Amino acid sequence: MPGVGTLINVVAIVLGGGLGMLLGARLPERTRSVVTDALGLVILLVAALSAAEILSPALVGAVGSAAPTLIVLASLLIGGVVGSLLRIEDRLTRLGEVLRTRLARQPVAAHVSGAAEPAAGPAGSDRFVEGFVSSSLVFVVGPMAILGAISDGLGNGIDQLALKAALDGFAAIAFAAALGLGVLVSALPVLLYQGAFTLVGVALGTFLPDAHIAALTATGGLLLAGVALRLMRIRDFPVADLLPALFVAPVLTAVVALF
Template sequence: MLIGPFVNGSAVVIGGAIGAFLGTRLPERLRTALPQTFGLASMGLGVVLIVKVKFLPAVILALILGAVLGELCCLEAAIGRVGAGARNIVDKFFPPREGLSQEEFVLKFVAILVMFCASGTGIFGAMHEGMTGDASILYVKTILDLFTAAIFATSLGYSVATIAIPQLVIQVGLALGAAMILPLTTPDMMNDFSSVGGMIMLATGLRICGIKVFPVANMLPALFLVMPFSHYWSILF
């Protein structure tokens, strides 16, 4: 029985609700400084994952072609529209958060959506539980997500809690499919998969810290390309 995805999703809902309720009641220095810390943590995790790379050309090729596909499909724009729609629905039931433009909201919402739903920890944790029944990795992510959702919800409002829905769908899907996917993979393929995830996490951290606004959502197709690219690179080269 899967437990981790539901516990993780509950933490996002609870953290988002608490953060949105507290809002400006939290000291400004916390609301400003902690997202920078989360961005730094995302970059640090990204670096740890990137160094696992086995076939760097395959990883770079997957990242470039994945970004091309994302751009052609306007993936980030679509996610942004979903986020804006979620905000409009939530604002009908809860007081809207003032002082944040629609453009600023979309930029931040997409960044944290990727951080919650496409992190290496969440992806690997869901697959690990699906294979072994051990949800410990997702429990660690749950603790981090609880505080992360609370802090970002102080500025983005209750819309942060809605991220639990796509996160739950992704994690449950990965866990259920893990038994079929993992036996077909090799350690090298998994390492290259982690490396692409690390690059996306690094870009996410840079975006959260306001250093560089990478189109992180448009990079997500690379996660689906890297394993076959890694496999065939090992055969051909």
């Protein structure tokens, strides 16, 4: 049944996030910071492996040896322009603020997270938003979210999303231990995002060619690197504004492959 894979993914995030919050209540701030940095390093590793798809034989065979780098570069530039004009980062941040106000009941949030400061103060607000935004980006950025959802929609099984659910569940534990309630709420964008691509899969009935997948994977890897820099507090990288690049990369690959 289409959509089951995404539901499993959402449940894994909620369960992992809940376990992480329980652990977070017993962890000092220094330990939470180390956990976040460690997660950032792992994301850097995944980003490097994804970016290496720029050397994929399928992509090189379709567009030539010089074009893949230019495709990724153009995708990021075009996607960044579109995303900044649409103010995706600001909109996602505002959504986090709205959800925090509506869902994060102050006494419960303070008790569960074990935070020393009141959850209603600026630190509590920033922590919720950072948890929501950063975890949302990690859970939706990358080809597995798109390709797994499309595969589910096509009726070809949920293997990819089951693997993603396992990875996201473990990541949610680390995120929630460090950043709290916002990580659980990030299951909502995952539900909407992957659910939409499941519907796309139902409508399309075919997979993207390997070359298009490789271009999307390489572009997503660079976006994940931006998420890692943000988590490790090296640079507040506006990754959400670059999300349209994931859609631009396959289109540019198709255009270049025609020549």
